[in-house]
Amino acid sequence: MLTTSSVRQVTLNEGAVNCDVRISSLNGPACERLRDLGFCEQMQLRKISNGRNLVCTVCGAKMAISRELAEQVLVSPVL
Amino acid sequence: MSAASEAPSTVALIGNPNSGKTTLFNALTGANQRVGNYAGITAELKIGEAYTPHGRKLHVLDLPGCYSLRANSPDEKIALDALTGKLPGTAAPDLVVCVVDASNLERHLQLALQVIELGMPCVLALNMVDVAEKSGLRLDPAKLSEELGIPVVVMQANASKGIIELKQALRHPFPPSSSALWQKSDGDPEEARRTFIADICSLAARRPDAQTWSLSDKLDSVLLHWFTGWVAFIAVMFTVFWAIFSFASVPMDIIDSALGSFGGWVEEMLPEGDFRSLLVDGVIAGVGGVLVFLPQIILLFLFIGLLESSGYMARAAFLMDGVMAKAGLSGKAFLPLFSSYACAIPGVMATRTIDSAKERLVTIFVAPWMSCSARLPVYFLIVPLLLHESEGSWKQALILFGIYALGTATALVVARVLRGRLGPDKSANHFLLELPPYRRPQWRYIFRHVIDRAWSFVKKAGTIILGLSILLWALATYPKTDSKDPGEILAHSAMGRIGAFIEPAVKPLGFDGRTGTAILTSFAAREVVVSSLAIIFSVEDTDDDEETRSLLRDRIAAATWPDGRPLFTPLTLISLLVFFIYALQCLPTTAVVAREAGSWKWAIGQFLFMSGFAYAASLLVFQGGRLLGF
Numbered sequence: 194m195l196t197t198s199s200v201r202q203v204t205l206n207e208g209a210v211n212c213d214v215r216i217s218s219l220n221g222p223a224c225e226r227l228r229d230l231g232f233c234e235q236m237q238l239r240k241i242s243n244g245r246n247l248v249c250t251v252c253g254a255k256m257a258i259s260r261e262l263a264e265q266v267l268v269s270p271v272l
Numbered sequence: 273m274s275a276a277s278e279a280p281s282t283v284a285l286i287g288n289p290n291s292g293k294t295t296l297f298n299a300l301t302g303a304n305q306r307v308g309n310y311a312g313i314t315a316e317l318k319i320g321e322a323y324t325p326h327g328r329k330l331h332v333l334d335l336p337g338c339y340s341l342r343a344n345s346p347d348e349k350i351a352l353d354a355l356t357g358k359l360p361g362t363a364a365p366d367l368v369v370c371v372v373d374a375s376n377l378e379r380h381l382q383l384a385l386q387v388i389e390l391g392m393p394c395v396l397a398l399n400m401v402d403v404a405e406k407s408g409l410r411l412d413p414a415k416l417s418e419e420l421g422i423p424v425v426v427m428q429a430n431a432s433k434g435i436i437e438l439k440q441a442l443r444h445p446f447p448p449s450s451s452a453l454w455q456k457s458d459g460d461p462e463e464a465r466r467t468f469i470a471d472i473c474s475l476a477a478r479r480p481d482a483q484t485w486s487l488s489d490k491l492d493s494v495l496l497h498w499f500t501g502w503v504a505f506i507a508v509m510f511t512v513f514w515a516i517f518s519f520a521s522v523p524m525d526i527i528d529s530a531l532g533s534f535g536g537w538v539e540e541m542l543p544e545g546d547f548r549s550l551l552v553d554g555v556i557a558g559v560g561g562v563l564v565f566l567p568q569i570i571l572l573f574l575f576i577g578l579l580e581s582s583g584y585m586a587r588a589a590f591l592m593d594g595v596m597a598k599a600g601l602s603g604k605a606f607l608p609l610f611s612s613y614a615c616a617i618p619g620v621m622a623t624r625t626i627d628s629a630k631e632r633l634v635t636i637f638v639a640p641w642m643s644c645s646a647r648l649p650v651y652f653l654i655v656p657l658l659l660h661e662s663e664g665s666w667k668q669a670l671i672l673f674g675i676y677a678l679g680t681a682t683a684l685v686v687a688r689v690l691r692g693r694l695g696p697d698k699s700a701n702h703f704l705l706e707l708p709p710y711r712r713p714q715w716r717y718i719f720r721h722v723i724d725r726a727w728s729f730v731k732k733a734g735t736i737i738l739g740l741s742i743l744l745w746a747l748a749t750y751p752k753t754d755s756k757d758p759g760e761i762l763a764h765s766a767m768g769r770i771g772a773f774i775e776p777a778v779k780p781l782g783f784d785g786r787t788g789t790a791i792l793t794s795f796a797a798r799e800v801v802v803s804s805l806a807i808i809f810s811v812e813d814t815d816d817d818e819e820t821r822s823l824l825r826d827r828i829a830a831a832t833w834p835d836g837r838p839l840f841t842p843l844t845l846i847s848l849l850v851f852f853i854y855a856l857q858c859l860p861t862t863a864v865v866a867r868e869a870g871s872w873k874w875a876i877g878q879f880l881f882m883s884g885f886a887y888a889a890s891l892l893v894f895q896g897g898r899l900l901g902f
């Protein structure tokens with residue numbers, strides 16, 4: 194059985210485009226703001242594009258966030 | 273019933289940005305507030321009146337959108353203060369309507385729970401259910417109401433669905449406040465909210481397992497692409513400017529013709545004298561000279577309304593973030609700056625969505641350099657003098673595009689310098705923007721907004737511009753002389769004397785005293801320069817609309833210095849254009865800047881800086897051009 198610790202966690206920046214991932218944790222000074230916007234632990238999201246700002250869908254909404262913010266979002270693949 | 277219970281209750285509408293609060297506010301109150309499809313359209317508190325089904329009056333507050341009650345940005349602070357009764361002049365609400373986007377419930381419930389925790393009576397307006405159902409979301413409003421402990425009203429505010437049901441929910445007595453059962457005394461409140469939302473959404477708002485590829489996603493794959501996105505952005509912007517030049521010519525001819533006929537009729541009906549001269553040369557030439565540009569202004573607001581309503585504006589902000597970063601700003605500054613192309617006042621107010629206080633100040637400072645619609649009459653007067661109509665409207669559009677680009681580029685350079693001088697923020701602010709789904713434009717609100725703006729322009733023509741036109745006519749007419757030579761009459765008049773006095777200051781820019789006087793009169797409102805030139809160069813309306821349209825341009829083109837040299841060479845015209853691109857000639861903007869920046873010092877500093885910059889740039893263009901042999 195897979196446990197949380199055995200699943201590889203990467204930052205949202207490192208996540209693959211067009212893949213569904215789940216937020217494992219938030220780590221950084223902007224955590225509260227990210228949570229307000231729907232980037233909460235256990236929430237599923239899909240990264241749409243890379244670039245200067247990332248585009249991803251979370252809770253049915255499309256959000257553009259900077260790479261600095263994406264670095265604070267740790268995700269793991271949806272199993 | 274006691275008198276106290278008859279007093280109107282206050283109902284506040286709160287919700288995340290772009291959840292449809294203003295649409296709901298308009299539907300409830302019959303108001304005509306601006307509605308868009310991007311975050312931050314409502315930057316200030318709006319107050320309206322509505323009635324319950326039993327005829328009881330309600331005061332309705334439309335609060336700026338916010339993601340939480342932590343008040344990260346100025347508009348969020350306004351919302352929080354209004355909710356807690358700390359906003360001066362506004363009563364604390366008796367009931368709060370939490371407007372949530374049903375297709376984004378997991379996110380929007382965060383704020384709703386925080387409002388419920390304040391212990392205020394709440395109603396949840398479950399808006400945009402059509403979008404939620406289309407995306408395959410299975411909603412259970414009854415379960416939602418049961419779990420939250422507050423009434424839930426299913427709505428589609430843009431189609432006026434659910435309005436009656438919501439008004440029923442606003443009947444007295446108001447529903448009691450919920451006891452926020454999700455909060456435990458010993459736990460983390462944030463964690464408790466998140467867990468509760470996850471649970472409630474799994475019961476009452478279940479998402480389909482597979483994510484669908486919507487039309488918005490397909491459009492975004494092109495419009496947000498690093499290459500095709502920019503091609504589309506430039507094409508959209510160029511089309512807007514080209515259309516303003518091309519489509520407006522027919523209604524402009526009609527207005528011209530009507531004013532010409534009216535002027536001719538007045539001239540025929542009245543005996544020769546000062547009163548006829550006042551009406552024909554002062555009022556009709558002055559006000560008519562500005563009114564003729566109404567079609568372009570309507571078109572500009574129509575296109576901006578379309579871009580906002582469709583959802584493209586947020587994509588433009590996303591694309592522009594990289595460009596804005598080079599100026600020390602973020603993509604969030606794009607929306608206020610773009611709004612400033614229509615009018616700097618809403619643009620300055622829209623800066624409230626910017627989290628960083630320093631970035632906000634810089635954006636306010638440079639916003640008036642985005643060429644607003646009041647500059648259009650000046651540009652439309654000068655550009656055709658530089659390039660004849662027969663050379664094609666696309667060339668004129670290209671010049672207009674260049675004018676806008678020059679103002680924008682300078683604004684970005686100055687923003688960069690200013691941002692550097694203000695230093696970094698205490699806490700880092702990162703780019704974060706919601707990209708709403710593309711929607712069909714809400715034509716009803718766009719047209720109402722365009723009519724509002726057009727009416728405000730006409731009102732300005734009928735008040736400020738009319739007043740200044742009469743004043744200018746009097747200055748150009750009195751004191752009188754026996755001479756019949758128009759040049760001598762003007763030189764003898766008060767206007768001529770003012771012109772002679774200020775000529776040494778404007779001559780280095782290539783202007784004579786008459787042009788200098790026209791510029792001087794336009795410091796309260798820049799579009800007045802057109803009427804001033806019409807009055808100074810004694811342009812009268814004629815019956816021939818084609819002749820009327822080009823008469824002012826012909827007079828300007830034919831104007832000479834006393835030694836016979838043409839007054840307006842291409843270099844002088846460019847110098848004049850440059851002056852109007854940069855000068856801050858709008859008193860209402862200065863007043864709004866003082867309010868938004870919280871300092872008259874900042875507003876006056878901006879006025880002096882921009883006026884000085886305009887003078888220096890104009891001087892550089894004219895003297896530099898002369899040195900190069902133009």
